[in-house]
Amino acid sequence: MAAKVEIKVPALRPYPYVPVLHPESMKGPGPFIAKPEFQTPLGFPGPLLENWQEVAIQKMGELLTKYRSLQVYLDICVKCGACTDKCHYFIGTKDPKNMPVARQDLMRQVYRRYFTLAGKLFPKLVGAKDLTKEVLDDWYNYYHQCSQCRRCSVFCPYGIDTAEISMAAREIMDSIGLGQKYCNEIIGKVFKIGNNLGLPEAALHNTLEGLEEDVKADTGVDVLFPIDVVGAEVLLVTPSADFFAEPHIDGLIGYAKVFHQAGISWTLSSYASEAGNFGMFIGSYENMRLISQRIRKAALELKVKRIVFGECGHAWRVAYSFLNTLAGPFDFLDSKYPVPQHICEVTNNLIQRGALRLDKTANDHRRITFHDSCNVARASRMGSMPGGQFIIPRAVIKATCHHFYDMPADTIGDQTYCCGGGGGLLTDDLMDLRVKGALPRMEALKHVTETHGVTHMAAICAICKSQFTKILPYYGFEMDQVVSVHQLVSTAIVL
Numbered sequence: 001m002a003a004k005v006e007i008k009v010p011a012l013r014p015y016p017y018v019p020v021l022h023p024e025s026m027k028g029p030g031p032f033i034a035k036p037e038f039q040t041p042l043g044f045p046g047p048l049l050e051n052w053q054e055v056a057i058q059k060m061g062e063l064l065t066k067y068r069s070l071q072v073y074l075d076i077c078v079k080c081g082a083c084t085d086k087c088h089y090f091i092g093t094k095d096p097k098n099m100p101v102a103r104q105d106l107m108r109q110v111y112r113r114y115f116t117l118a119g120k121l122f123p124k125l126v127g128a129k130d131l132t133k134e135v136l137d138d139w140y141n142y143y144h145q146c147s148q149c150r151r152c153s154v155f156c157p158y159g160i161d162t163a164e165i166s167m168a169a170r171e172i173m174d175s176i177g178l179g180q181k182y183c184n185e186i187i188g189k190v191f192k193i194g195n196n197l198g199l200p201e202a203a204l205h206n207t208l209e210g211l212e213e214d215v216k217a218d219t220g221v222d223v224l225f226p227i228d229v230v231g232a233e234v235l236l237v238t239p240s241a242d243f244f245a246e247p248h249i250d251g252l253i254g255y256a257k258v259f260h261q262a263g264i265s266w267t268l269s270s271y272a273s274e275a276g277n278f279g280m281f282i283g284s285y286e287n288m289r290l291i292s293q294r295i296r297k298a299a300l301e302l303k304v305k306r307i308v309f310g311e312c313g314h315a316w317r318v319a320y321s322f323l324n325t326l327a328g329p330f331d332f333l334d335s336k337y338p339v340p341q342h343i344c345e346v347t348n349n350l351i352q353r354g355a356l357r358l359d360k361t362a363n364d365h366r367r368i369t370f371h372d373s374c375n376v377a378r379a380s381r382m383g384s385m386p387g388g389q390f391i392i393p394r395a396v397i398k399a400t401c402h403h404f405y406d407m408p409a410d411t412i413g414d415q416t417y418c419c420g421g422g423g424g425l426l427t428d429d430l431m432d433l434r435v436k437g438a439l440p441r442m443e444a445l446k447h448v449t450e451t452h453g454v455t456h457m458a459a460i461c462a463i464c465k466s467q468f469t470k471i472l473p474y475y476g477f478e479m480d481q482v483v484s485v486h487q488l489v490s491t492a493i494v495l
Contacts, residue, residue, distance in 0.1 A: 027095070029140075030180075034181040039177065039184060042188065043286065052176040052177065059172045060115070067168070079101060082155050082156055082157055083100040088147075089145050097138070097145075103142050107169050108127075109127055109135075110130075114131070140178055143169040149374035150374060151374070151378070151418065167283030170281070174284065182426070194274060199273070201270040207244065227267060229265075231303050232266050232302065235295075237310065237340075238273075239310060247469075247484050251487050253486075254490035254493070261355070271297065272295045279291055281423055306341060308341045309340050313374060313463060314463065324339060345382045345383045347486070347489060348383075357493065357494040360402050367403040367405065370407075371468075374416060374422055377414055400491070400492035407444040418437065442477075458484065458487075468481075
């Protein structure tokens with residue numbers, strides 16, 4: 001049994017960062033623009049096309065025809081204001097164009113000008129605008145101030161999905177040569193090497209061998225981290241951050257310990273080592289499809305029975321919502337398992353069956369709260385139970401520790417606030433925006449810290465964990481206050 005440790009609750013310092021809140025606070029050039037070498041491998045043109053306006057309008061027409069929902073969202077808004085104060089970026093920046101309805105209107109005005117009779121005949125009367133360079137610049141700036149978190153959609157009486165509008169705008173901009181460097185460079189690495197970080201196969205093998213040695217030294221038990229093993233039961237697909245960075249790598253150790261204790265054979269794939277799918281962030285279903293097909297190919301070649309995804313919010317959203325349609329069928333897998341499974345679901349099922357031995361006191365030095373990641377909380381579910389995406393992670397946490405406290409009720413579940421770095425915005429050239437976008441979540445964390453003495457915040461999203469480790473110090477917290485859910489499992493599991 002682990003010895004009990006006195007919990008030291010950090011005294012919160014005054015916020016060293018005070019966001020500048022004025023209407024023009026986030027008006028700027030947007031993120032770095034992708035160079036041709038990042039655009040062309042994804043099927044997009046390089047520099048901004050000379051006839052960009054013509055191509056953009058044509059592309060918009062194509063998307064309106066292809067995705068009926070997009071036209072519905074552009075048509076049905078009644079400007080009721082229900083979404084106005086629901087966006088974390090608007091709360092953090094006070095920039096009126098970051099109100100979800102105002103961000104939608106950047107496209108709605110152009111849609112009305114070119115695709116409605118009233119807009120063609122009486123543009124000023126219906127708020128229609130030509131697609132000028134000034135409007136395009138606003139698109140590039142403000143559609144990269146949307147993390148596609150969908151919180152506004154929860155409160156919209158018509159269910160307008162701002163994320164779908166943002167995705168469409170980004171796809172249009174990519175099609176004319178105005179792509180975002182961060183996302184497009186990452187997708188290129190997946191196509192070339194197999195993961196977002198560009199980690200070569202040799203580096204993966206070396207990292208996994210090192211983890212085996214570390215766990216052996218820590219526990220005295222031989223826990224394997226297999227890769228490219230044919231015939232394993234499980235193909236684990238996890239974000240590449242799990243291979244190299246805190247607190248992500250502690251989560252990967254937790255996965256391995258779970259599979260080891262449960263006697264489940266598993267493997268990683270060097271060909272498809274990445275769970276994240278940035279095709280969603282740029283609105284490109286074709287690139288989402290190509291990335292997803294890598295996972296199908298790996299599963300076929302390794303002859304596994306099921307596919308399990310690690311802790312990554314948008315990876316899970318793409319997997320849950322699109323994997324079967326983009327890369328299926330998966331009829332070669334064992335039909336008794338859903339495609340895909342989330343690692344939290346796997347671990348929770350094992351806990352319920354009594355297949356894992358856990359010592360809660362090992363985490364007694366931590367008082368835990370949980371951050372519901374947007375792409376899990378609002379865009380997917382785990383297992384067959386209603387609300388599984390909320391219940392299962394909390395059940396795993398409660399099975400591994402004695403001290404768990406939720407944030408305020410209006411900031412959790414499907415009303416959770418985004419970390420501020422989602423949607424392809426986890427790039428340092430948008431750091432000012434990221435800090436301001438994190439404000440509502442930091443206020444909730446401050447509340448639960450002061451009320452319950454919380455010392456650590458758990459999350460099941462690689463982007464959330466990366467964002468928080470950068471952002472927490474701005475708000476008086478410590479970087480190491482963020483943990484993976486399976487880091488808690490790793491600490492508590494008795495091998």
